Amino acid sequence: AQDTTVAWKGAPQWTNDDVQFKVRGRLLIDYVFQDVDRVAPLADYQTSNIRGRQAFLGVEGKLNNYIAYKAEGGAVNGGAWSWDDVVIEFKPNEWTSIMVGNIKAAGLENLTSTRFLSFMDRGPYGDMGPDSYLASVVAKANGLNWTLTGAIQGNSLNSGDVNNTAGANPGSKERIGYTVRGSYAPILTDMDKVHLGAFARYRNHGDESGFSFAGRPSTGYGDSGRYYTTGAIGDTDVTYGVEGAWVHNNFSVQGEYADIKVNRLKTVAAGGDPDVKVGYAFVSFWPTGESRNYDAAKGEFGRPKIIDPITAGGLGGVELLARYDYADLTDAYSTATTAAGKTLSQDAGKYKGWTLGANYYPTAYVRLQANYTSADIDNPGPGRDVKINQFQMRAQLDF
C-alpha cells in the first residue's frame, strides 16, 4: 500500500515522493458572433453559434521518479475525439526529459496551454507559425532560466496514416519535421521577468498533401483558410521564429514573429519560392494587481495566481488586453507563374487584426472571457478582400 497526500488542483492530485496521479480535464464553452463584409457580388453575412471550444478529459501521473505520463483529449461540435497532450516521458535526471507522444516543441504562445492564454485564441501566428501537437520524439533540457528543445516530428496523432498505396505512383511516407527551440530569461526578479526565445524548423511534406499556410481571424470557430490561405503549395519549408516577453508586475507585453521560407511544390502550382511572414504583439494589464505567471524553467506561461479569489471572500481577478496580429502571404500569389496557381493563391493576402480582450477570474481555475476582433484581409485575387468584426465570449473551467 502506498501512502499519498492529496492536493486539490480543481480535482484531487495524489502524490508521494515517488508517484503521482490526477484526473484532469477542461470545459471551454464559447459564444461567437461574426459579421463578414465581402466585395460585391459576394454577399455579406453574419454568423452566431453557442459552441464548445474544448471539452477534455484526461489523466496525468508519475510511475516513479524517472517515468511520467499524460493524456488528454475530447470532442466538440461534431468533430471526432482527438487528443491534445499525449506524453510518455523519461526523465534520466531532473533537468532532462525525453518524450514520445503528441507534443508541441516551439513558440511561446503555442507552448502556453489554451487554458492560460490571455486571449481566447492564438491568431494567425498560432494557425501557421510553430506546429501544434504532432506525433514526435522530443528531447528537452532546462535550467532555472533557460530551456533547449529538439524534436523529430511526424503528423498529428489524430491524423490518419498516410496510406496512398493504391495509385499508379504509390508512396506513403508521412511528413517529417525537425525543430529546435531555445529560451532564456536574462532578467528574473519579483518585479520584472524578461523572456527571449527562438526556434528553427525544417519540414518535408512527404507523401501527404503540400503545406498550406492559412488561418482564422483569432478564433477557433470556422474553417481555417476560409478567408486567407496560400493553398497547399509547400513541398518543404524552413522557418525561423523569435519570441519576446516582458512582465513588469501587473503589466506585460509579448510578441512573436516568424519567417517561413517555403520551397514551392511545383507539381501543384509552378512558380518561385515564397516567404510567409506572420507575427503578433500584445499588452496585458491586470487592474486587480495580478502578474502573468511566467515559468522560466519551462519557457512558457502558466496558470495565473489570483490575489483575491471569491473562495477567500474576494472579488476575483481582471485582465485587460489589446493585441495586433499580422500575416503576409502575398508572396505565394506574386511568385505563382500560372493562372491556376494565381487562383489557388487568390486568398494569399495580408491579414491585419486588432483584438481587445477582458478576462474575469473568480478563482484561478475558472474564467469568463470576452474578445472583440476587427480584422482586415487584403487578398491579391480580384474581389477577394474581406473585413471581419467578431465578438466572442467564453466560460472556462479546468481541473
Added chain:
Amino acid sequence: AQDTTVAWKGAPQWTNDDVQFKVRGRLLIDYVFQDVDRVAPLADYQTSNIRGRQAFLGVEGKLNNYIAYKAEGGAVNGGAWSWDDVVIEFKPNEWTSIMVGNIKAAGLENLTSTRFLSFMDRGPYGDMGPDSYLASVVAKANGLNWTLTGAIQGNSLNSGDVNNTAGANPGSKERIGYTVRGSYAPILTDMDKVHLGAFARYRNHGDESGFSFAGRPSTGYGDSGRYYTTGAIGDTDVTYGVEGAWVHNNFSVQGEYADIKVNRLKTVAAGGDPDVKVGYAFVSFWPTGESRNYDAAKGEFGRPKIIDPITAGGLGGVELLARYDYADLTDAYSTATTAAGKTLSQDAGKYKGWTLGANYYPTAYVRLQANYTSADIDNPGPGRDVKINQFQMRAQLDF
C-alpha cells in the same frame, strides 16, 4: 493537503466541506428485436442487434462552494464521441445556480437521467417534446418543493457549427431557443408525493435546417423518423407542456403532454401552420416494496433505493410497468398545400404504442430491464402505415 472522506457511489467520491470529486460513467448494453409490418408492396422485415445504448465515462467535481463541474460522454455503435451532461455551474447561494454547458431544461422524464428512467427509453415525447441536451445558459432557482428554470439554448454541443457561408445566399446563425419551466410538489409526505410541472418554449431554426418532428417506437435503436416524421417543416415553434406524477408508496403514475405550435417553413413546403401533439402516461408498481425516488428540490426522479439488495443478502428489487404513448403529427400533412409538401409529410401520422416493462435491481447501481412494445402508426400518405412489435432487454451498470 486536503483531508477528504470517501463515499462509495459505484466509484469513490472524495468530499470535504469545500470540494468534491468523482469519476463517473455508465454501461447500458441492449438486445433489440423488432418485427415490422408494412403495407404491401413494401416488405415486412425483422431486425435484431446486440448493441450499446450508452457507454460513458466522465467526471464531476466541486472547486469550492460556489463552482462545480460535470462532464460525461461516450460513443457506441459506430457513432462519434458525443457529450451528454457538460456543465460549468456557478452557485451564488444554495438555492440558485447559473449553468453553462450542454444542458436540459424541461420535462419530467426528459430531465430524469436515462439511468433512472423506469422504461428503457423515453418514447415519442422524449423524441420530440422538450429538448434534450443543448449548448445553453441556464438559470435555476429552487426551494424544498419547487423549481424554476430559464434557459437560452443553441444546438447541441455535439452538433457541428452552422457554417453555410459558401453559397449564393450565405447565413450561419445557429438555431436559438428560450425555455422556462416550473415544478411544484403540493403533497410531499413519506407515503405520497405529487409532482406538477409546466414548461413553455420558443425556438427559431436560424440558418439550420427546419425543425423536424419525428421519433422512434420507444427505443434507442434505429433512425428517428424512419416510421413517423413531419419532415423538416418548422421555421419557429412555440411549445406548451404539462407534467404530472403521483407516487403512493410502491405505486406511481406519471404523464406528460405537449402541444407544439409550429410556424411552417414555407420555403421548404407551402401550407398552413400545424400543431404537433405528443404525450404519454404510465403506471409503475414495485412488488418488492420500493418507491420511485422523487426529488422535489430538483423536480425530477433519481436513483431508487433498493430495500433488500443482494449485497445485504437479499434478492434485490423488482419494478413492473405499463405505458401508453401517443403522438399526432397529422396536421403537418393536412396543412400542406402542395404535392411535394404532402410527400414530405407522408409519414406525419398518428403514433399509438403500448409498452410493458420489468426491471430487476440486484443493487441500486445495476439493473436488468425488459420492454415489450406494440406500436401502431397510422400515416396519412397512401400505403405508409406501419405496425411494430418490439422486444428489448438491457444490462445496465452506472457508477
Added chain:
Amino acid sequence: AQDTTVAWKGAPQWTNDDVQFKVRGRLLIDYVFQDVDRVAPLADYQTSNIRGRQAFLGVEGKLNNYIAYKAEGGAVNGGAWSWDDVVIEFKPNEWTSIMVGNIKAAGLENLTSTRFLSFMDRGPYGDMGPDSYLASVVAKANGLNWTLTGAIQGNSLNSGDVNNTAGANPGSKERIGYTVRGSYAPILTDMDKVHLGAFARYRNHGDESGFSFAGRPSTGYGDSGRYYTTGAIGDTDVTYGVEGAWVHNNFSVQGEYADIKVNRLKTVAAGGDPDVKVGYAFVSFWPTGESRNYDAAKGEFGRPKIIDPITAGGLGGVELLARYDYADLTDAYSTATTAAGKTLSQDAGKYKGWTLGANYYPTAYVRLQANYTSADIDNPGPGRDVKINQFQMRAQLDF
C-alpha cells in the same frame, strides 16, 4: 464513508474487502517502416509513419463482491473513439462469472492483452482466427488450472447497427456467433508451466456483409486485406482452434492453429466451400532472467514481473523473440467457379512471415519494442504476389 487502501499500479487502485476502483489507460506510440515489393507493372513502394497504436482511457471497479465493471477505449490516427474492453460482470461465486459487454472469448494470444503480447502485434492469427472484442454475453467458469468459456456474440460494440431496412429486400439481423473455449494447465510448477487449450465457434453473417478472411503483415498499420484477403465470401463458418504454450523459466514457446470451415455466401460468388487455415509459433527468451507470466486460472498471459527494474536501481528486463506466421487462404480462390469469384479472391494466397523481436522493460509498466518482419505472400491471382520487409518500434506505457 469507506476506508480503502491504495495500491499503485501505474495509477492508484483503491480497494477494501468489498469494493475497488482504478482509473486505467495505455499509450502505445509506434514508428512503422514498410518496404513493399510487388510484381510489375504494379509499382514497389515504401511507407513510414509515426502513429498511435492505442491511446486509451478507462476505468475498472467493483461495486461489491458480486458485481464488477470495466470500460476502456480511445482513438488514434483519425479513427473514431472505439471501445476495447467493456464489461458488466456478475460473479455468483469466486469461480464463475457472467459478463455482458464488449468481450473476447477464445484464443491464447487473442485473450492476452495487447499490453502484454510479446510481439507488437498478433499477426494473421489475430486478424482472422478467434474474434476480437464483440458485443456478447459470456459465461466463464474456472479452477486453479483450468477455464471453460461459452459466449453468444453479435458484432462489435463499435460497429454500427445493422439497419438496412430501406431496400426492396429489407432485413437487418446482426451477425451472430457461438463460441466455446477450454484451457487446462497439466503442468504448473515454479520452473515449468504448460498450457493447452481449444475452441470451437459457429458464426452466421446475418444481414451484414459476408465474412472476409484477411490480414496484415504482423502490424496494426495499414488496411487489413490490402495484401491478402478472400473477399467477403463467408455466409456461415465453423472454426476449430488449438492452443499450446510451455514456459520453462526464462524460455518459452507458444503456438496456435485454427481451421475455419467456411460455408460460401453463394449470392456473392458461386463455388465450393473453402477451408481457411491459419497459425503461428514463437519462442521467447529473457536474457535478464524473467519468465513470461502465465495465469492458469485465466488461461492467458499477464504483465511480466521485472526482476531488476530501474526503480530499484537495476537495468530493467529484456526479452528476445522469433516467430513464424502462416495463413493459407488459397481454397477461396480454387473453389470459386466464376471469373468474378476468382477476381474477388485473387489475393486469397499463402502468407508466410518471420518476425524477430526485442523488448526492453525499464519497469513492468513501460516497454520499448522493436520488430522486424519479412513476409512473403503468394497470391493465386496473376501478378498479385507481394513481398514485405517491415521494421517497427514502439514506446508503451500503461497504468
